Amino acid sequence: xxxxxxxxxxxxxxxxxxxxxxxxxxxxxxxxxxxxxxxxxxxxxxxxxxxxxxxxxxxxxxxxxxxxxxxxxxxxxxxxxxxxxxxxxxxxxxxxxxxxxxxxxxxxxxxxxxxxxxxxxxxxxxxxxxxxxxxxxxxxxxxxxxxxxxxxxxxxxxxxxxxxxxxxxxxxxxxxxxxxxxxxxxxxxxxxxxxxxxxxxxxxxxxxxxxxxxxxxxxxxxxxxxxxxxxxxxxxxxxxxxxxxxxxxxxxxxxxxxxxxxxxxxxxxxxxxxxxxxxxxxxxxxxxxxxxxxxxxxxxxxxxxxxxxxxxxxxxxxxxxxxxxxxxxxxxxxxxxxxxxxxxxxxxxxxxxxxxxxxx
Amino acid sequence: xxxxxxxxxxxxxxxxxxxxxxxxxxxxxxxxxxxxxxxxxxxxxxxxxxxxxxxxxxxxxxxxxxxxxxxxxxxxxxxxxxxxxxxxxxxxxxxxxxxxxxxxxxxxxxxxxxxxxxxxxxxxxxxxxxxxxxxxxxxxxxxxxxxxxxxxxxxxxxxxxxxxxxxxxxxxxxxxxxxxxxxxxxxxxxxxxxxxxxxxxxxxxxxxxxxxxxxxxxxxxxxxxxxxxxxxxxxxxxxxxxxxxxxxxxxxxxxxxxxxxxxxxxxxxxxxxxxxxxxxxxxxxxxxxxxxxxxxxxxxxxxxxxxxxxxxxxxxxxxxxxxxxxxxxxxxxxxxxxxxxxxxxxxxxxxxxxxxxxxxxxxxxxxxxxxxxxxxxxxxxxxxxxxxxxxxxxxxxxxxxxxxxxxxxxxxxxxxxxxxxxxxxxxxxxxxxxxxxxxxxxxxxxxxxxxxxxxxxxxxxxxxxxxxxxxxxxxxxxxxxxxxxxxxxxxxxxxxxxxxxxxxxxxxxxxxxxxxxxxxxxxxxxxxxxxxxxxxxxxxxxxxxxxxxxxxxxxxx
Numbered sequence: 001x002x003x004x005x006x007x008x009x010x011x012x013x014x015x016x017x018x019x020x021x022x023x024x025x026x027x028x029x030x031x032x033x034x035x036x037x038x039x040x041x042x043x044x045x046x047x048x049x050x051x052x053x054x055x056x057x058x059x060x061x062x063x064x065x066x067x068x069x070x071x072x073x074x075x076x077x078x079x080x081x082x083x084x085x086x087x088x089x090x091x092x093x094x095x096x097x098x099x100x101x102x103x104x105x106x107x108x109x110x111x112x113x114x115x116x117x118x119x120x121x122x123x124x125x126x127x128x129x130x131x132x133x134x135x136x137x138x139x140x141x142x143x144x145x146x147x148x149x150x151x152x153x154x155x156x157x158x159x160x161x162x163x164x165x166x167x168x169x170x171x172x173x174x175x176x177x178x179x180x181x182x183x184x185x186x187x188x189x190x191x192x193x194x195x196x197x198x199x200x201x202x203x204x205x206x207x208x209x210x211x212x213x214x215x216x217x218x219x220x221x222x223x224x225x226x227x228x229x230x231x232x233x234x235x236x237x238x239x240x241x242x243x244x245x246x247x248x249x250x251x252x253x254x255x256x257x258x259x260x261x262x263x264x265x266x267x268x269x270x271x272x273x274x275x276x277x278x279x280x281x282x283x284x285x286x287x288x289x290x291x292x293x294x295x296x297x298x299x300x301x302x303x304x305x306x307x308x309x310x311x312x313x314x315x316x317x318x319x320x321x322x323x324x325x326x327x328x329x330x331x332x333x334x335x336x337x338x339x340x341x342x343x344x345x346x347x348x349x350x351x352x353x354x355x356x357x358x359x360x
Numbered sequence: 361x362x363x364x365x366x367x368x369x370x371x372x373x374x375x376x377x378x379x380x381x382x383x384x385x386x387x388x389x390x391x392x393x394x395x396x397x398x399x400x401x402x403x404x405x406x407x408x409x410x411x412x413x414x415x416x417x418x419x420x421x422x423x424x425x426x427x428x429x430x431x432x433x434x435x436x437x438x439x440x441x442x443x444x445x446x447x448x449x450x451x452x453x454x455x456x457x458x459x460x461x462x463x464x465x466x467x468x469x470x471x472x473x474x475x476x477x478x479x480x481x482x483x484x485x486x487x488x489x490x491x492x493x494x495x496x497x498x499x500x501x502x503x504x505x506x507x508x509x510x511x512x513x514x515x516x517x518x519x520x521x522x523x524x525x526x527x528x529x530x531x532x533x534x535x536x537x538x539x540x541x542x543x544x545x546x547x548x549x550x551x552x553x554x555x556x557x558x559x560x561x562x563x564x565x566x567x568x569x570x571x572x573x574x575x576x577x578x579x580x581x582x583x584x585x586x587x588x589x590x591x592x593x594x595x596x597x598x599x600x601x602x603x604x605x606x607x608x609x610x611x612x613x614x615x616x617x618x619x620x621x622x623x624x625x626x627x628x629x630x631x632x633x634x635x636x637x638x639x640x641x642x643x644x645x646x647x648x649x650x651x652x653x654x655x656x657x658x659x660x661x662x663x664x665x666x667x668x669x670x671x672x673x674x675x676x677x678x679x680x681x682x683x684x685x686x687x688x689x690x691x692x693x694x695x696x697x698x699x700x701x702x703x704x705x706x707x708x709x710x711x712x713x714x715x716x717x718x719x720x721x722x723x724x725x726x727x728x729x730x731x732x733x734x735x736x737x738x739x740x741x742x743x744x745x746x747x748x749x750x751x752x753x754x755x756x757x758x759x760x761x762x763x764x765x766x767x768x769x770x771x772x773x774x775x776x777x778x779x780x781x782x783x784x785x786x787x788x789x790x791x792x793x794x795x796x797x798x799x800x801x802x803x804x805x806x807x808x809x810x811x812x813x814x815x816x817x818x819x820x821x822x823x824x825x826x827x828x829x830x831x832x833x834x835x836x837x838x839x840x841x842x843x844x845x846x847x848x849x850x851x852x853x854x855x856x857x858x859x860x861x862x863x864x865x866x867x868x869x870x871x872x873x874x875x876x877x878x879x880x881x882x883x884x885x886x887x888x889x890x891x892x893x894x895x896x897x898x899x900x901x902x903x904x905x906x907x908x909x910x911x912x913x914x915x916x917x
Contacts, residue, residue: 047818090716118701122697132746199753211608
């Protein structure tokens with residue numbers, strides 16, 4: 001049996017292309033300023049780098065972070081220099097005369113100075129921060145906004161578009177938003193089981209999905225592309241492979257995608273046997289295929305499975321081999337995932353795989 | 361006067377049968393022996409926690425690694441965090457506190473010696489109970505279980521639906537039991553410092569170590585209580601079907617977060633204030649100057665103690681609090697940087713104009729100052745709620761708090777080991793090995809934790825057992841893991857140094873550092889009951905007054 005997970009050849013091979021463009025700027029100023037964070041990369045979509053924002057919330061956080069980093073860098077340089085200077089200047093020399101240095105017990109003026117100055121710095125930092133907090137959290141929802149409900153599951157994402165009648169999983173599609181005609185996406189965050197966190201660094205900061213609680217966040221990406229992220233709150237065994245992809249489509253593409261997704265499942269004669277097996281085994285307890293008897297809610301909706309690039313919440317690319325392996329033995333791809341191995345024989349396995357591949 | 365305190369000499373030259381010696385250690389109520397028990401116990405757990413960390417770093421050395429399974433990895437980070445906080449750092453700090461406080465305030469023992477022994481054994485058995493989960497968590501036939509809910513054990517992962525078996529119960533009960541031990545020790549430290557100071561030692565003449573431990577003990581009392589309450593509520597949920605945190609039955613996950621972090625953040629100060637205490641004793645002695653701004657140092661500590669209780673929800677910026685709550689916890693968290701900054705400035709001012717002796721304890725304290733500066737600044741970054749929405753729960757946070765706990769607390773602890781080892785053992789450690797330890801650990805620490813900030817900035821969340829290639833995280837993880845081996849080497853040199861010096865070190869004498877506090881006035885190691893005659897002090901540096909009668913401190917303070 002093939003236990004390797006085959007990654008889709010469409011995904012660019014970053015290793016060969018990636019130019020490691022970092023100069024180790026671990027100088028006094030900022031040990032964080034290594035340039036992969038700020039520099040260019042040939043495949044930005046695969047790098048969930050918060051310093052390359054593509055959406056308003058991420059932008060305002062980025063600007064705030066530069067301000068905070070600058071202040072911290074100044075403080076660092078001053079205190080670092082003072083410390084280094086005092087250690088070098090006042091170290092005991094080899095020719096020391098053995099006399100004790102003059103004792104100094106303190107100085108109220110100096111203490112006052114290094115109390116008041118930090119207080120002023122804190123005040124400035126706080127005001128800058130509070131502005132960004134309010135700008136992001138108090139943003140108004142325009143009537144054109146797309147509404148999505150994101151539901152965290154162990155260990156995958158369910159996305160529902162209540163106004164558009166679309167249900168999908170793991171790959172969130174949103175339209176790009178024009179500054180003159182903004183169409184932001186407002187995401188309502190819910191959880192079906194444990195805590196999760198929605199984090200796509202280039203689009204926005206993270207917000208948790210917590211059972212019995214309704215959280216909100218919004219994004220308005222201004223360029224099309226794929227943005228990756230993943231669950232950022234430990235949610236159980238396979239927290240690591242609860243990956244997340246956001247597809248930012250042009251408004252036309254998005255409309256087309258919505259139309260495709262709103263259709264019921266295609267019925268294909270060629271995969272009748274696979275469909276029969278699918279509908280008579282435990283598959284339908286968890287999975288839904290609209291227009292058929294399969295209406296489970298515990299697992300991802302499979303109506304348009306083949307429109308997605310990945311399976312198992314991004315753990316593997318959506319290829320025939322991976323799909324077959326996933327049905328045969330989910331633990332081979334994602335040990336600890338909640339999908340049970342179905343123990344189908346080879347023939348049934350092929351048939352079910354063939355059926356799933358008709359769900360376009 | 362105080363010179364009469366240097367009286368009793370060690371009288372334990374008669375070798376005793378091993379059984380008697382062991383019996384002595386088990387039934388002892390002597391604060392020094394209990395202190396050493398705490399420290400040795402914590403060192404054993406330090407090694408265990410270190411092994412767990414090494415397993416995690418090995419798993420993360422390359423993407424899609426198969427060194428351990430996700431189940432094992434999740435247990436490792438849960439046990440590593442729980443062990444290092446509750447069964448390494450707290451007991452080791454209590455151990456030093458136990459050992460040093462009575463000696464430094466001129467007392468013959470802690471206020472409640474039996475409570476002291478009781479507290480130690482509770483903590484010890486709490487740790488054993490936690491580790492028993494490896495065999496007991498799933499019943500013996502399912503051996504190999506341990507809690508896997510993370511060290512802050514967010515609900516509802518701890519509910520029976522998501523955590524069947526008993527591994528979470530071992531975690532809960534282990535912390536509950538050791539929590540009672542911590543409360544006992546905190547009561548003891550408070551009572552000792554308040555009631556047993558020697559004549560002349562007013563509050564304003566206490567060594568800073570005593571002051572800082574006083575604040576720490578008060579914080580322990582206030583912080584452990586909500587943790588204990590939460591553990592009891594969780595046990596009620598799990599055993600009796602209560603629904604405090606059971607979200608499937610309408611319980612609240614956020615309630616657990618509040619309970620945990622109103623313990624969890626003050627806990628950080630509980631751990632770091634004793635570390636400040638070591639720095640406040642070592643830096644003056646090795647700079648040959650009294651501490652700069654003693655009253656301000658005390659005020660800053662008390663201020664940290666108070667403000668420390670109003671910052672907990674900065675661990676919860678991402679749970680969807682409203683913008684006013686987020687702003688409130690941003691400002692309180694930023695404000696706590698002010699007293700902490702004041703402390704750093706005062707330590708620098710203490711060194712300023714002194715004659716700094718670069719021996720191992722001082723090297724560790726100087727490194728602490730640099731590292732704590734960086735930890736504080738990354739803390740300021742994390743305190744800005746929107747920045748935290750990006751950085752929270754990423755490897756940036758992991759790097760930040762390891763900078764506090766390793767770069768801050770562990771470094772000063774190593775300094776404290778070398779500084780007080782001659783007093784505890786009567787023998788001098790090996791300075792060359794000490795320097796080797798320092799440099800190996802220093803290099804390892806910076807390799808691991810400096811570079812760990814970067815994958816966080818590049819979007820790598822914590823607590824993932826593996827990661828995708830091509831996200832720009834690979835090289836940083838590799839460097840982090842390489843650093844671990846330097847840290848292991850440093851730690852081995854440290855343990856070797858302790859063992860070698862204990863048997864072969866040169867006799868240290870009563871006062872090898874020409875220091876100024878009372879513990880150096882008695883023999884090394886101090887005899888039972890510490891002082892032949894209770895000392896009388898007139899200033900913060902009683903031994904300075906004895907050594908320099910022509911220019912005593914009490915004339916100026």
